[in-house]
Amino acid sequence: MKYLIQLALIFGLCLVGDVISLVLPFTLPSSVISMLLILVLLFSGLLKEHSIAESADFMLKNMTFFFIPPVVGILRYSSLVQSIWWQLLVVNLISLFACFAASSWTVVLVQFVQKKIGEKQHA
Structure with a gap:
């Protein structure tokens, strides 16, 4: 319940x-x-x-089960996907590196802010 x-x-x-x-x-x-x-x-x-x-x-x-319907929907348009597969690959690679860079810089920024806060508290 x-x-x-x-x-x-x-x-x-x-x-x-x-x-x-x-x-x-x-x-x-x-x-x-x-x-x-x-x-x-x-x-x-x-x-x-x-x-x-x-x-x-x-x-x-169990998040993978939530992605099954969209994948099945994509498979219905397999001929379209086959005609533009390289464009999808390029977009996915660019977004992969953009997400990696954004995540990395976010970690660097948070560590910088935490360091400044720590220095301020000890001063």
């Missing part, structure tokens, strides 16, 4: 994100809104991590 309540809470927040996305005068994916909503609720203390932890862990451990 605990898992159903946690899933209902997570999906309820996703539904709220859908409603907010429909009301906004600009386009913003409802999944992004839902994640931001959960983040705000966690930081504010209105939502406790233990309230959704087990169901969230379960969904993360």
Whole structure:
């Protein structure tokens, strides 16, 4: 029963994100809104991590099942994919290196900020 309540809470927040996305005068994916909503609720203390932890862990451990429908959809258009495979490969390689660079520089920036905060506290 605990898992159903946690899933209902997570999906309820996703539904709220859908409603907010429909009301906004600009386009913003409802999944992004839902994640931001959960983040705000966690930081504010209105939502406790233990309230959704087990169901969230379960969904993360089984995330590959959530990608099956999109892959099947792509397979339906295999002739199109075969005609532009090299373009897809180039885009994927560029995005791979861009994500790697962004992640690396984020780590460097966070370490720099932590070092400055540490120096400020010891001074």
